[in-house]
Amino acid sequence: MRASILSPIACSLLLAACGGASDQRQYTLQGQVLSVAADRREANIKHEEIAGFMPAMTMPYKAADERQFEHVAPGDLITATLVVVSNGAYLKDVKKVGEAPLEKTPQAAPSASSGFELLNPGEVVPNAQFVDQDGKTRDFASFRPSTLVVTFIYTRCPIPTFCPLMDRHFVAIQSKIKAEPTLRNVHLVSVSFDPLADTPPVLKKHAATLGADPKYWTFLTGQRDEIDKFAARFGVAVTREMNDPLNITHNLRTAIVDAKGALVKAYTGNEWTPDQVLADLRQVAATD
Numbered sequence: 001m002r003a004s005i006l007s008p009i010a011c012s013l014l015l016a017a018c019g020g021a022s023d024q025r026q027y028t029l030q031g032q033v034l035s036v037a038a039d040r041r042e043a044n045i046k047h048e049e050i051a052g053f054m055p056a057m058t059m060p061y062k063a064a065d066e067r068q069f070e071h072v073a074p075g076d077l078i079t080a081t082l083v084v085v086s087n088g089a090y091l092k093d094v095k096k097v098g099e100a101p102l103e104k105t106p107q108a109a110p111s112a113s114s115g116f117e118l119l120n121p122g123e124v125v126p127n128a129q130f131v132d133q134d135g136k137t138r139d140f141a142s143f144r145p146s147t148l149v150v151t152f153i154y155t156r157c158p159i160p161t162f163c164p165l166m167d168r169h170f171v172a173i174q175s176k177i178k179a180e181p182t183l184r185n186v187h188l189v190s191v192s193f194d195p196l197a198d199t200p201p202v203l204k205k206h207a208a209t210l211g212a213d214p215k216y217w218t219f220l221t222g223q224r225d226e227i228d229k230f231a232a233r234f235g236v237a238v239t240r241e242m243n244d245p246l247n248i249t250h251n252l253r254t255a256i257v258d259a260k261g262a263l264v265k266a267y268t269g270n271e272w273t274p275d276q277v278l279a280d281l282r283q284v285a286a287t288d
Contacts, residue, residue, distance in 0.1 A: 025084045027053050029091065032100060033069075033076045034058065040066040043091075050082065054158040064092040075099050088161045116232040119263045128230040130191070130220035133203040138220065140230070145259040146187040147284055149173060149277060152236050152253060154194035155206045165270050166190070166254065167210055172274040174216050182285045183278075185259065188217040193231055193238045195221045234266055256280055259288055 031047025046058040063069050064083070068091055072078060077098040080091040119125060127141040151170065157163035170188050177183040192198035198206075203219040212219070221227070228238050234253045254272060256264040264284055267277070 023086045025053075027051075027082045027084070029078075029080045029082045031078060032102070033072050033074055033078060034102065035074050036069050036072060040069045043069050043072065045078070053082075053084070055156075059159075062088075062090045063094065064090050068092060068094040072096055075102050084158075084160065086160065089159055116229060118235050119233045119266075121263050121265060123263055124261045125257055125263055126230070126233060128222075128226055130222040130227075131200055133200050133207050133214075133219040135200040138218070141261060143187055143189065143218075144261050145185070147185055147259050147281065147288070148187055148189050148257040149281070150189045150191065150234070150255050150257060152191050152193055152231050152234070154192050155198050155202060156194065161270055162252070166252065169254075169272075169274050169277075170212075170217060171210055173277060174211075174213060176274070176278055177216055177281075178213070183281055185285070185288070186216070186281055188212075189220060190217070191220045191227060191231065193224075193227050193236070195224050195227060234263075235268070256284060258284055 027050045029045070029047050029050060031045045034044040034046055036043045040063070042060050042062050044058065044060050047056065049056045061082075068080075072094065076096045077100055078094055079097055080094040083090055083092060125140065127139055130138050130140065132138045149170070151166045153163035153166050155163070167190070170190065173186075174188060177186045177188075192203065198221050200221065203221060207214070207217070207219050231238060231253070234255050235251075236253045237251050252269050253266055254277070255266040256277070258264050265280055
């Protein structure tokens with residue numbers, strides 16, 4: 001699986017800031033460099049399984065400093081130390097150990113990440129059928145007349161600034177909407193684009209771990225193509241390798257949908273904050 005798409009709409013991995021030593025976890029990373037950013041601070045790397053942490057992935061990694069990627073180029077085989085802290089991750093001790101031709105990107109399975117027009121603010125979100133964490137069939141339209149905050153995640157994502165950050169933001173938003181009477185009509189929806197792994201029991205366990213109150217927060221899975229089509233309308237790009245459908249490439253999108261089912265606003269990547277969303281939700285509540 002992969003945690004980010006290699007395109008201009010890709011979300012970036014995280015800040016390359018270090019946390020305290022007690023917060024750090026370090027892992028050996030082995031892989032191939034696919035591309036290096038012009039400022040040498042980030043590289044897209046296809047790496048092997050990191051034992052005890054994450055399966056094989058392709059994703060952009062920040063460096064501790066620009067010297068880490070100073071002498072590497074696309075095609076280089078590297079080893080490095082992946083440092084994971086409470087609010088992100090970065091690479092250090094990057095060493096070139098060889099080089100190999102870059103593999104031709106396999107033709108991905110047809111995906112809804114292309115050929116579907118993005119929703120514009122004010123447009124009604126098309127209905128789609130899902131299955132919630134309790135195994136019940138759920139139409140997206142059935143959430144009306146709630147105001148929704150919708151995001152797209154998968155539960156296996158291990159990097160703190162990707163899907164886990166979306167979860168943490170939703171935890172913070174949930175606490176506010178439960179406490180503010182004017183926001184009691186707000187409901188959170190997390191849609192998994194990894195239906196093979198994120199079955200209803202998996203989502204239910206994940207929800208419980210987060211302290212998600214089903215009165216305010218629902219997790220959805222369903223048919224892969226249906227999810228991809230739905231997500232694409234929000235700007236979520238999802239692709240999967242032909243020989244490994246669990247190897248997912250994606251970006252991040254979060255959106256507010258009003259009580260009538262129309263898109264209010266979409267947030268790109270992982271730079272939005274719960275306070276920003278809450279401020280926008282209060283404006284929506286004032287006009288309802």
